[in-house]
Amino acid sequence: MEKQQNLGSEYYSLGRDEILDRISKRKAELADNLLILCHHYQQQDLFQFADLTGDSLKLSREAAKISDREFLIFCGVHFMAEAADILAAEHQKVLLPHLHAGCPMADMATTGAVEQAYKELLSVGIMQNEKDLVPVTYVNSSAAIKAFVGDREGSVCTSSNGEKVLDWAINKGEKVFFFPDEHLGRNSATALGIPDEQVLLWRRGELLGGHSVEALKQAQILLWDGYCEVHMRFLPEHIHQWKIKEPEINIIVHPECPQDVVSIADQYGSTEAIIAAVAQSKPGSKWAIGTEINLVERLAREHPDKEIHLLAPTTCQCTTMDCNQPVYLLWLLDNLVAGKVKNQISVAPEIAASAAKSLEQMLAIS
Ligand code: SF4
Numbered sequence: 494m495e496k497q498q499n500l501g502s503e504y505y506s507l508g509r510d511e512i513l514d515r516i517s518k519r520k521a522e523l524a525d526n527l528l529i530l531c532h533h534y535q536q537q538d539l540f541q542f543a544d545l546t547g548d549s550l551k552l553s554r555e556a557a558k559i560s561d562r563e564f565l566i567f568c569g570v571h572f573m574a575e576a577a578d579i580l581a582a583e584h585q586k587v588l589l590p591h592l593h594a595g596c597p598m599a600d601m602a603t604t605g606a607v608e609q610a611y612k613e614l615l616s617v618g619i620m621q622n623e624k625d626l627v628p629v630t631y632v633n634s635s636a637a638i639k640a641f642v643g644d645r646e647g648s649v650c651t652s653s654n655g656e657k658v659l660d661w662a663i664n665k666g667e668k669v670f671f672f673p674d675e676h677l678g679r680n681s682a683t684a685l686g687i688p689d690e691q692v693l694l695w696r697r698g699e700l701l702g703g704h705s706v707e708a709l710k711q712a713q714i715l716l717w718d719g720y721c722e723v724h725m726r727f728l729p730e731h732i733h734q735w736k737i738k739e740p741e742i743n744i745i746v747h748p749e750c751p752q753d754v755v756s757i758a759d760q761y762g763s764t765e766a767i768i769a770a771v772a773q774s775k776p777g778s779k780w781a782i783g784t785e786i787n788l789v790e791r792l793a794r795e796h797p798d799k800e801i802h803l804l805a806p807t808t809c810q811c812t813t814m815d816c817n818q819p820v821y822l823l824w825l826l827d828n829l830v831a832g833k834v835k836n837q838i839s840v841a842p843e844i845a846a847s848a849a850k851s852l853e854q855m856l857a858i859s
Contacts, residue, residue: 498591498836500824509538512819516542519826527829528562529822530555530577532569533764534785534811538819539568539590548764549573550632550651553580564588564829567838568817570596574838575636579845579852588836590821595813596633598749601719602673604637606697610670613701619709620667626715627666629658631674633721636840636848638672643850652748652763654859655681659714661858663687668712670695673719680748680755682714694718724749726809727783732757735781735804745770746783746804754783764788771796786810 507515520527520542530552531543540546545555549569556565557580565587567574571594578587611623620626628647630638639649650658659681662669671678675694682692691713695702701709709715727750735742745767746758755761760770764784771780776798782789783804793801803809828835840848 498821498824500820504820504824507820507823509819512823513538513541516819516823516826519823519830523564523826523829526562527564527566527826528556528559529566530568532573532814533768533788533791534814535568535817536787536815537791539817539822540787540791542822543568548651549576551765553577557581557585560585564834566590566822566825568822570594570599570811570814571838572596572599572633572635575840575848576632576639576852578838578840579636579639579848586834587838588825588834589817589838590825590836591816591818592836593813594816597813598673598719598721599634599638601697602630602634602638602717604635604641607638607641607672607717610695610702614709617701617706617709619706625667626670627662627668628670628672629662629678630672630851631655631677634673636844639851640844640847642672643847643852643854646854647851648854648858649851650677650681650855652677653765654855655748656684658855658858660685663713668715670715670717672717674749675716675718675720676724676751676755677748678714678716679752680750680761682716683752683756687713692716721749723785723809723811724783725751726807727751727754727804729753729757731781731783731804731806735802739779739781742779742781743770743774744781744783744804750783758783768792771799771801774799784809 528544529542530545531540545552553576556577560582567577574587574589628642628645629650630642632649632651648658655677693712693715695715696718724747732744744758745760746754748761771792779800781802781804786809789803
């Protein structure tokens with residue numbers, strides 16, 4: 494896989510309209526063999542070219558069903574492209590417009606750090622064997638972490654089914670280790686009625702995650718201390734301000750938001766749940782939404798009969814996903830037309846096989 498994207502000077506002088514026009518033409522030329530997938534958080538200039546839109550797992554599963562298309566361009570981030578590659582047919586190739594489009598939250602849980610945590614827990618007798626600690630990973634994680642979880646008979650979860658998967662894991666083993674998002678884990682545990690004192694935050698870089706052996710023995714759920722910097726920007730004060738200004742407004746937030754935000758919102762849910770809630774609401778209804786700005790702005794455009802705002806006064810944008818600028822999509826398409834495959838994301842077969850087990854486990858639970 495190439496590490497750099499040397500676009501060439503001819504691309505840097507192109508204006509927006511010319512780039513979009515050339516993407517349209519290239520897409521038409523490649524139509525029979527190409528599928529463009531776009532995550533909800535992607536900017537509109539890319540989103541308009543999408544053949545499929547959705548959240549990460551929905552996109553990967555839908556794309557895998559369209560097996561007559563060889564090239565799947567995933568306008569999203571690295572872990573999403575990996576998931577698409579795991580689920581895709583053997584002849585399909587998954588491409589990412591820009592290789593720097595990663596997810597900082599997914600990068601917060603490396604296999605080295607997770608393996609070290611397991612070793613420490615085993616060494617002090619928190620568990621007799623690894624199977625007593627059931628790992629659950631949010632789909633926003635690397636293929637390597639999904640493989641680690643699959644090899645230990647754990648499961649992936651999404652922001653739609655976090656509670657269901659966590660409930661399954663609690664009933665399966667003595668303890669659960671949830672990666673990498675503290676907040677989805679905590680919000681799911683709270684929804685299941687698990688007392689706060691049973692839920693411990695594992696702090697990376699600290700021996701035993703910063704806890705005593707006794708505290709770890711008492712805990713039912715360990716949460717990795719990862720977070721989404723986009724959803725961390727929403728604060729309880731934002732909700733208070735909206736409720737003072739617009740008492741009738743509906744506040745809906747994503748479960749990657751901290752618990753003090755989720756607990757006072759009117760509703761919380763995945764991107765798909767947020768989209769559905771707004772779509773099903775009455776004309777004239779008002780919404781303040783705690784998720785990525787591109788999705789909120791798209792909802793406002795698609796529902797001119799409703800009043801839709803970002804919950805925070807500041808922009809909350811996934812800047813890594815925004816690395817996928819239209820010019821990189823054009824460059825990728827130009828190369829495909831020239832017979833060159835760039836920016837392919839491929840997961841090693843042994844990692845893919847183990848990661849697939851954790852994805853299949855989730856489907857079995859759901
Ligand atoms: S919005 Fe947050 S969790 Fe989603 S891809 Fe961006 S950084 Fe990762």
